[in-house]
Amino acid sequence: MVEVAEEATYVRHHKQKLVLVLSGMRHFAADLRRERGARVDYVSLEDPGNTGSFTGELLRAVARHRPDRVVVTEPGEWRVWEMMRAWGEALEVPLEIRDDTRFLCPRSVFARWAEGRAELRMETFYRAMRRRTGFLMEGREPAGGRWNFDRDNRRRLPADHAVPRRLRFAPDAVTRGVMALVARRFPDHFGELEAFGWPVTRAEALDALRHFVEACLPAFGDYQDAMRADTPFLYHGLIAPALNLGLLDPEEVCRAAEAAYRRGGAPLNAVEGFIRQIIGWREYVRGLYWARMPDYAGTNALSAGRDLPWFYWSGETDMACLAGCVRDTRVHAHAHHIQRLMVLGNFALLAGIAPAQVEAWFLVVYADAYEWVELPNVHGMALWADGGLLGSKPYAASGAYIDRMSDYCGDCAYDVRARAGPGACPFNALYWNFLIAHEARLRHNPRLAMPYRTLARMSAARRAEITADAGRFLASLGNAPAAAPPRAP
Numbered sequence: 001m002v003e004v005a006e007e008a009t010y011v012r013h014h015k016q017k018l019v020l021v022l023s024g025m026r027h028f029a030a031d032l033r034r035e036r037g038a039r040v041d042y043v044s045l046e047d048p049g050n051t052g053s054f055t056g057e058l059l060r061a062v063a064r065h066r067p068d069r070v071v072v073t074e075p076g077e078w079r080v081w082e083m084m085r086a087w088g089e090a091l092e093v094p095l096e097i098r099d100d101t102r103f104l105c106p107r108s109v110f111a112r113w114a115e116g117r118a119e120l121r122m123e124t125f126y127r128a129m130r131r132r133t134g135f136l137m138e139g140r141e142p143a144g145g146r147w148n149f150d151r152d153n154r155r156r157l158p159a160d161h162a163v164p165r166r167l168r169f170a171p172d173a174v175t176r177g178v179m180a181l182v183a184r185r186f187p188d189h190f191g192e193l194e195a196f197g198w199p200v201t202r203a204e205a206l207d208a209l210r211h212f213v214e215a216c217l218p219a220f221g222d223y224q225d226a227m228r229a230d231t232p233f234l235y236h237g238l239i240a241p242a243l244n245l246g247l248l249d250p251e252e253v254c255r256a257a258e259a260a261y262r263r264g265g266a267p268l269n270a271v272e273g274f275i276r277q278i279i280g281w282r283e284y285v286r287g288l289y290w291a292r293m294p295d296y297a298g299t300n301a302l303s304a305g306r307d308l309p310w311f312y313w314s315g316e317t318d319m320a321c322l323a324g325c326v327r328d329t330r331v332h333a334h335a336h337h338i339q340r341l342m343v344l345g346n347f348a349l350l351a352g353i354a355p356a357q358v359e360a361w362f363l364v365v366y367a368d369a370y371e372w373v374e375l376p377n378v379h380g381m382a383l384w385a386d387g388g389l390l391g392s393k394p395y396a397a398s399g400a401y402i403d404r405m406s407d408y409c410g411d412c413a414y415d416v417r418a419r420a421g422p423g424a425c426p427f428n429a430l431y432w433n434f435l436i437a438h439e440a441r442l443r444h445n446p447r448l449a450m451p452y453r454t455l456a457r458m459s460a461a462r463r464a465e466i467t468a469d470a471g472r473f474l475a476s477l478g479n480a481p482a483a484a485p486p487r488a489p
């Protein structure tokens with residue numbers, strides 16, 4: 001096992017993400033030695049002689065151990081996949097690349113499913129996965145007679161609703177050591193370390209799963225789209241960092257959720273919504289990533305080219321929703337899916353931020369972000385940069401959506417109900433400006449029929465007012481220096 005500087009710095013990952021991965025590796029190596037009696041050759045980040053790259057360390061390890069073959073698991077990023085393919089030529093022994101068992105749908109199975117389809121819709125893939133895995137199935141039919149209970153999962157959180165206290169994990173001596181290392185070696189990386197509470201061992205990850213299923217899953221469905229400024233985690237799983245790291249297995253996670261439904265411990269809308277995230281969305285975006293890379297990352301269907309505003313790093317903006325989401329991200333290396341999609345992603349979509357810059361940001365800042373999951377979610381779902389391969393419509397929304405699903409607007413310098421003028425919520429003008437700017441491309445999309453009917457009824461003067469307001473706001477954003485490193489705000 002090897003800790004390499006190149007993987008820690010090819011983008012400047014959030015400090016908590018580095019701690020999670022490095023502490024997880026160190027605990028895993030100790031468990032292998034203690035529980036399985038394995039011999040582990042472990043090269044730590046600061047070992048003298050560490051070359052700092054996968055390739056350099058592989059060649060050194062081969063020289064040390066003189067193996068008759070090298071066996072690796074397929075990686076999570078195209079960048080490393082290309083690196084691995086070059087190893088085949090650099091090594092004098094055979095290289096075997098095995099399927100990644102952190103997923104239920106091997107790349108080859110997804111490729112067969114995708115072959116010849118013009119549209120790769122998640123819902124179609126998800127139904128195939130339900131049949132394949134048997135989760136929430138009653139014979140050939142879905143439990144409850146419906147495949148998808150999403151329309152039951154959009155409730156607003158009442159102001160006096162008490163959310164359970166979430167299980168977090170106090171750093172042990174190993175994690176504290178890694179926190180000190182990260183603070184010293186990577187001081188300029190984005191994010192704070194103080195609130196680190198992610199599971200770093202298999203035992204902790206299982207505790208996190210148990211806590212979620214017992215305390216949070218019953219209400220997860222109802223409130224999965226809600227946002228509250230002072231309660232970042234709400235009922236969300238908080239298990240993606242452990243799942244993507246390999247501390248949890250997707251099958252056991254779904255089995256635990258289904259068992260809660262079968263024993264009457266959680267309603268179907270919650271369990272179906274959760275299982276869809278795991279065997280549907282998670283497997284689907286990963287399959288799509290491998291099926292369409294490397295060309296996928298280069299598309300830019302809406303010709304978005306603006307620089308990422310600096311407040312994505314600093315949180316310094318009068319827009320309370322964006323400031324709140326950046327704050328949660330900085331403190332916890334986490335924001336839940338609606339914060340990511342409908343606030344941070346939505347703003348980037350409406351403002352026309354260059355996809356590559358938005359994607360680099362999302363890859364840096366979240367503890368669960370690896371390119372296989374980050375890129376399709378941001379490029380396809382949030383920014384519609386693939387022109388609709390992944391999402392049937394751009395997820396554009398005005399301030400009304402954020403107001404309906406959160407309590408951000410009450411504390412904002414802007415007025416979410418105002419339609420025009422400098423005090424009006426910027427999401428409002430940006431939303432209509434987006435629809436105007438992309439009218440030729442989007443007005444025939446059936447899922448956007450309603451807003452385009454509204455737009456058609458607007459006077460030329462109102463349209464001109466929207467364009468002027470949006471233009472003024474965008475001009476006021478200022479641009480982040482193109483190659484600026486993320487700084488610790």
Ligand code: SF4
Pocket residue numbers: 318319320321322398399400402403408409410412413414415416425426427
């Ligand atoms: Fe965000 Fe607009 Fe609400 Fe302010 S008023 S919090 S900018 S949606």
